[in-house]
Amino acid sequence: MTLPPIAQTAVAAFVLLNVVIGLVTYVTLLERKFAARMQSRIGPYYVGPHGLLQPIADALKLMMKEDVVPSSADRWVYNLAPIAFLVPCVLIFATLPFAPGLGLADLNIGVLFFLAVSSLEIVGLFMGGWGSNNKYAMLSAMRGVNQIISYDLPFVFAALVPVVLAGSLQLSAIVTAQQGLWFAAYPVIGQLGFIAYLVATLAAENRVPFDILEAESELVAGFRVEYSGMKFALIQLGEYAHIIATSYLGALLFLGGWLGPGPAWLGAGWFTLKAMLVFLLLTWVRWSFVRIRVDQILAISWKLMLPATVLLLLVTAFWVAWRSGGGA
Amino acid sequence: MTLAVAAFWAVAAVLLASSLAVILTPNLFHSVLFLALALAATACVFLMLESPLLFGVQLLLYGLGAVVFAVFAIMLTERLVGQRITQASRWIVNGLIVGAGVAAAVLGFLAGRPAPPAAAPPADAVAGVARALTGPFALPFELLAVLLVAALLGAVYFARAEE
Numbered sequence: 001m002t003l004p005p006i007a008q009t010a011v012a013a014f015v016l017l018n019v020v021i022g023l024v025t026y027v028t029l030l031e032r033k034f035a036a037r038m039q040s041r042i043g044p045y046y047v048g049p050h051g052l053l054q055p056i057a058d059a060l061k062l063m064m065k066e067d068v069v070p071s072s073a074d075r076w077v078y079n080l081a082p083i084a085f086l087v088p089c090v091l092i093f094a095t096l097p098f099a100p101g102l103g104l105a106d107l108n109i110g111v112l113f114f115l116a117v118s119s120l121e122i123v124g125l126f127m128g129g130w131g132s133n134n135k136y137a138m139l140s141a142m143r144g145v146n147q148i149i150s151y152d153l154p155f156v157f158a159a160l161v162p163v164v165l166a167g168s169l170q171l172s173a174i175v176t177a178q179q180g181l182w183f184a185a186y187p188v189i190g191q192l193g194f195i196a197y198l199v200a201t202l203a204a205e206n207r208v209p210f211d212i213l214e215a216e217s218e219l220v221a222g223f224r225v226e227y228s229g230m231k232f233a234l235i236q237l238g239e240y241a242h243i244i245a246t247s248y249l250g251a252l253l254f255l256g257g258w259l260g261p262g263p264a265w266l267g268a269g270w271f272t273l274k275a276m277l278v279f280l281l282l283t284w285v286r287w288s289f290v291r292i293r294v295d296q297i298l299a300i301s302w303k304l305m306l307p308a309t310v311l312l313l314l315v316t317a318f319w320v321a322w323r324s325g326g327g328a
Numbered sequence: 329m330t331l332a333v334a335a336f337w338a339v340a341a342v343l344l345a346s347s348l349a350v351i352l353t354p355n356l357f358h359s360v361l362f363l364a365l366a367l368a369a370t371a372c373v374f375l376m377l378e379s380p381l382l383f384g385v386q387l388l389l390y391g392l393g394a395v396v397f398a399v400f401a402i403m404l405t406e407r408l409v410g411q412r413i414t415q416a417s418r419w420i421v422n423g424l425i426v427g428a429g430v431a432a433a434v435l436g437f438l439a440g441r442p443a444p445p446a447a448a449p450p451a452d453a454v455a456g457v458a459r460a461l462t463g464p465f466a467l468p469f470e471l472l473a474v475l476l477v478a479a480l481l482g483a484v485y486f487a488r489a490e491e
Contacts, residue, residue, distance in 0.1 A: 006331065074357075076358075077357075077358070077361065107380050108380065108453075108454055109380045109381050109383075109384050109454055112380075112381070112384035112385070112388070113380065113383075113384050115384075115388060116383075116384040116385075116387035116388040116392070117387060119387075119388065119392045120368075120387065120392060122392065122396065123361070123364050123392075127361065130357060145396055148396075149396055152392075169454055
């Protein structure tokens with residue numbers, strides 16, 4: 001018996017959603033273990049062997065927590081914010097091809113879809129910051145909008161470098177174009193693009209050194225300070241889903257996606273391995289650097305990242321046009 | 329087919345309701361949020377018309393950009409926290425009349441025409457748009473860029489003039 005296409009898609013989406021949630025839950029453990037090793041600690045250890053059940057314990061604890069709504073909060077906005085934050089973060093997985101033909105929708109504008117939908121999380125973030133009716137949350141949301149506007153452009157330009165090299169916005173076509181040479185290994189252009197992508201990702205994900213928006217010492221926890229229980233969990237889930245999706249995109253754009261030795265069915269494994277590598281790179285930076293000031297963040301974006309990435313994109317475009325015999 | 333039609337009507341209802349909410353809610357911040365919803369619903373309409381390129385551009389430019397700048401406008405003109413920001417819908421009757429007139433004109437224009445044949449969407453619209461923008465429409469495209477730069481410079485000038 002075969003299901004109609006729409007039902008097949010629905011089932012696939014359900015499976016993917018659960019895989020994403022499971023992955024995100026365990027990525028938190030990966031990050032905690034990695035950070036612990038970097039600081040000569042052990043990290044979560046007591047729940048299950050080597051702390052392997054810690055994420056499940058955390059999830060259960062969050063579900064049982066009391067749900068507090070501040071009395072002066074804007075109730076509707078406050079309650080809807082975690083959902084508005086989570087939905088785009090999960091939706092971006094829909095367009096990722098995990099292996100040839102293994103993905104929900106291989107759109108011919110895959111990269112554009114990813115960039116457009118992933119940037120929508122800012123709406124949820126701002127709703128949370130404003131709806132909480134809390135000065136810390138509000139300041140954090142303002143900083144978030146500020147930072148995301150500043151770093152969206154360098155992020156887009158850095159992500160467009162592989163697009164120009166591959167000559168397609170379709171994610172699977174970008175992987176196929178890297179058959180001979182991963183774009184991260186492309187002389188000069190590839191490395192600069194990859195570095196720009198990583199820096200812009202750190203900023204877009206509000207990770208240290210760009211985490212002024214949740215700066216613990218001044219803003220407590222930023223825009224999520226008033227959230228508790230499952231709403232807090234949804235925001236955390238969205239944040240990690242977003243960074244995992246961006247790691248996958250980085251692995252796809254620069255590290256050749258599912259390409260790797262071995263039979264084709266290993267593709268998804270290779271892809272995940274590379275994505276985790278990108279994630280650990282980001283985590284490494286997070287646990288090694290200090291937070292920088294807001295004016296420094298904006299100066300880096302507008303005075304360095306933006307001109308540099310535009311220049312890089314132009315050089316890439318000229319190089320590609322010149323190699324293809326000038327004038328396409 | 330019926331599913332697509334049902335989806336269209338659902339999105340259309342959301343679009344209409346959120347657009348009305350934009351002008352009818354007293355709270356300016358809520359109105360911006362409804363605007364975001366309306367723009368996202370418009371993007372969904374593009375998606376259902378099998379034009380994912382317009383969907384992406386709509387979300388990236390309007391869904392995000394417009395909302396972000398509207399939020400900035402609120403925040404830069406009003407007190408930061410705590411104060412209720414209200415909007416007054418003045419001239420609502422005039423707006424209703426003009427809106428009804430435009431709707432009647434569009435419907436009247438459509439009523440007299442035979443339905444166009446359903447054209448198959450082009451296989452690769454993205455490449456087509458790119459060729460058009462760098463080929464026959466290169467000059468208007470560049471002029472638009474110049475216009476935007478001029479607007480940007482003007483905004484900077486007016487922002488600095490008060491210092």
